[in-house]
Amino acid sequence: MSTAVTDKQARTVAFGAFVGTALEWYDFFLYGTAASLVFNRLFFVTGDPVVATVAAFASFAAGFVARPVGALIFGHLGDRIGRRTCLLITVTLIGIVTGIIGLLPDYFTIGVAAPILLTLMRILQGIAVGGEWGGAVTLAVEHAPIEHRGRYAAMPQIGSPIGTLLSSGAFVLVSLLPPESFDAWGWRLPFLAAFPLLLVALYLRLKIEESPLFEQLLREDERASAPVRDVVLRAFPQLLVGAGSTLLGVGGFYLITTFVISYGTGTLHIDRSVLLVGTLVAAVVEIGVLIAGGRLAERHGAGRITLLGGLASAVIAFPAFWLIDTTVPLLVILGITVAVALLSVPYAVSGVLLTDLFPAELRHSGVALSANIASLISGFVPLLATAFLAASGGRSWTAAVLLIVIALITAASGALAPRIGLSRDVEVLEQKR
Template sequence: MSERSGPAGAAAVTDAEARKVAFGAFVGTALEWYDFFLYGTAASLVFNRLYFATDDALVATLAAFASFAVGFAARPLGAVIFGHLGDRIGRKRCLIVTVTMIGLVTALIGLLPGYATIGVAAPVLLTLFRLLQGVAVGGEWGGAVTLAVEHAPPERRGRYAAMPQIGSPVGTLLSSGAFLAVSALPPESFDSWGWRVPFLAAFPLLAIALWLRRRVEESPLFEKLLEEDERASSPVLQVFATAWPQLLVGAGTAFLGVGGFYLITTFVISYGTTTLGMPRSVLLAATLVAAAVEIVVLVLGGRLAERHGAARVTVGGALGAALVAFPAFWLIDTTAVVAVVVGVTLATALLSVPYAVSGALLTELFPPHLRYSGVALSANIAGVVSGFVPLAATALLALGGGSSVLPTLLLVGISLVTAGCGFLAPRLSAGRDAVTTAEVRAPAD
């Protein structure tokens, strides 16, 4: 077992410790995304019927997706709150709070009565719970990837930075798998109690995540900053004042991994069931296969980042996603089961390449004393826009008379934004060495 020196004289951290931290970040992130993805799937299959009651199916779906988008709109608030606290009092403490918040809120959604029982209070409370989910997720990912990278040996930073990302497809597998299982129930059982089971499963999953999170050590780099009192007094404000170009470019590089993913999963589930008339089980199965393939892509992407750099991998993956957008939707439009699975999987695999290296790229954009805030804000600015992607794709679908051409062009546009920002990122980077050393000092503020 090898041992390395901590940053700027911090206590030595073993590779085993780095792996434990990355695994803890992965498990917590998997729970966060399991809970968050449950809402996206339920918005397509349940909430549009049971909570946003209307005779117009399109209006109900738009309302459900609007509540879905609220969670993304709340994520910057979480980034501000937990980014500030993470750069001031520590990464680990914030991550325990965020995982607790989202686990409890998700379980409460599983207990929430529908519109037929409590009327307008049902969609209001559901939207409030989604808001709280968004706040928690807004602070989760930035802290998880920062903690993992700051523990990582420089030569293996790409793979450790990819570990929290793997929580996303694992969360998808768990949430889609749970819904696929309960979707086999008779319709009346599914509507009355079946869909609630995956949400209530958040209770035991939360207990596991908390046990693992509490065993993770604080970032040695942050401990060094704390010891030498090099923290920024107002890290969020300082990011906006001095690092806004990095913030915008970072958000752009993260856009495809989040927005593109929701277009090819959440929107496609709704499109396939309502417009193409496909069984929901087929769309959920396609999402499961795509998520399994995504895990492999994320692992490989982390290795590619170590060899070629995160920015180059981002550009290559985004251009690839743009090229496969139309072929993927052509396959989906056939409604043939195998073709649909291949189409969803192909698009997901390509857009997951930039997502695999997002943690490595974003942590290089910001110096240590602003890192939690900068990474969280970048990812969640992208998240705000991404939350409206299913809504925008649904509106474009209606505008195009049910044709998939306009939603596909939306995916191409998102891909090109990420490619362009990936090209600009190295020119704004704080430097790879800044990730694991405390040589970048916090200016007096």
Template structure:
């Protein structure tokens, strides 16, 4: 089933939808990233309390990993529902789920208050966060793209992507603010404030999403009864090449990001002996620059096509991988910040156009499912990248060469999949014609 031109959508409506998608994804990532910070600062001591600090930290990070493991489940559930009952309804459900789960974490009693129930309930709430995030991004991108004029899909599909670095900045800033409290106040109530802030933010996100109209393409499918009876199964059985290619094109933007942030923070502090504040500043500067790259990348997709921009970003990442790590290895503060920022900027180019590319791989009746599954397959694989980089670091005797080669390998996968993607685009001829007409 190929996509046919739907009702005319104005730029004003497309901007409203894209902004609603951005706010929702920013809230989702804010909530999701909060847990990671709290796992290392709070949960290991207050919820997974043992006499062994290492065991407590491992348990806290295990609960953190549950969120990643649950994301494909969210992709399956909300991919099916999004292609059956509508994109808008599912996005209201996902943003409500993660907002409520995050707020409940903020009021959850600790281990000393309710014993073993505390870590169990905390892990269950993290599971709900993962399910919600797994269904969020695919729907947000799909809704933004299907509301956008064909010749400007790239810029509007990039809007949900901006939610990730914004969520990173907000969550880091929130914990930085409460970390100035005295230790006793921080442990008793201070750490809860960033989680409780999710509730008023949830109200804003739901209000914005309720104002957005359903996708005109979905309404047309509903009117003509062209929905798939089992979209997830159909994607897995008939569109698995697109699924794998889509996951490959998204791998660098997610897996590479975790390598240059999560792994590099550990590498910089534990191996190089750099101060933690310097590595955090480098990450925050990189996230700020990433926002600009995502905006520019979306416009490049409109002009040159998402696949070409993906290949360009992957090749650029290959070229800067070693220079970037050499700057970090120099241990000079300015060079460290520049190295992290440079690599992040290049690998963010494929991430900027990931939404535009993935939505072109799947027809409308399978789009929510296909996009969500592709992104979350990549996300699960990316969750193991810091672990793999750490193992390679140990294998190489503390040298950054092998982790750098891992980054290059990830970039090569994205480059190859980006080159292969256009032959699977379901609407490339119509979109190409629209671009030609506008230029």
């Protein structure tokens, strides 16, 4: 049986991975926006707005704590029963859970049970997303022709800004409602939209075929019996470098979006619509950055692009927050957009970089664990930034320093990645064709 894959087949797989990933990020990002605008008032009700916001961000972080659990579960299953099956499970789980959030009664209806149920749903979201991205990237790369791996690996990444556009756009629309209508039922509509979107994603995912590399592993009986254990024992340095390389694209993103929305509305008193529009503009620009980044990875290598993107993000950290601090709408939008564009450079190539770190029999587990170790840390970034902000008397320099630290970790990881990669199976397979 031939393992050759045509460009047409690779595009079909990449598009299916992209659509499912876009839905996953739409669902996951909805919670971050709602934590800044809704959950702190309707679910985590306290006498102190700062405490309520911190509690809402803590529940937001719970989803990131759960993501490594999803990586362990679905990484193992992906390396044992297949990438495609796991992607069908994860997209179904997060679609259902997100729709349920839109049906939950708030604190004023059922009391303390409301934030408990909400946090439980967030944890289930995290488990689903923990298994989604690694599988989507692995499947896209393993179907891609060797010379076009960068562009196909970037397709699932584009799901992130699309998810941002959909989630922020949905909240922009419902924010036009009168405040009492928004609080009563308007905020629920974006969550309930997850149900019909799930049907579309499932329809497309069912058309995707299993990875040819995984099918070869099945035929030759070369699957790892305990892939998660083997990743830790055989590829621990790769695991750490992989996590560091993705930290900026995830943690930096939440710093510039979720934290900035809270900081802008609560401290700077910027109209929330300005901040939401800022995330929309940044997401549109990010799509172009991701497409370009995939092409650049094919020419210059993913490690080098990650290094440059990390350094550029460190340089722009203070200027970006200075622009936001002006509270001038156009400058605020510019600050958010520039910061997101630069931190998206390493994110654009993380699919290729991570899949190159791990051999096929450990790839789903290795990629998922690396990405979700970074996500575990990233989930606490808005919480840390909020705490630092309070300690500094409401000044943004602490957030800028936090962004610089994150960016330099990613830059260093990008420099190390080409030196420690274990994966050569794609090149070997290509030579066999």
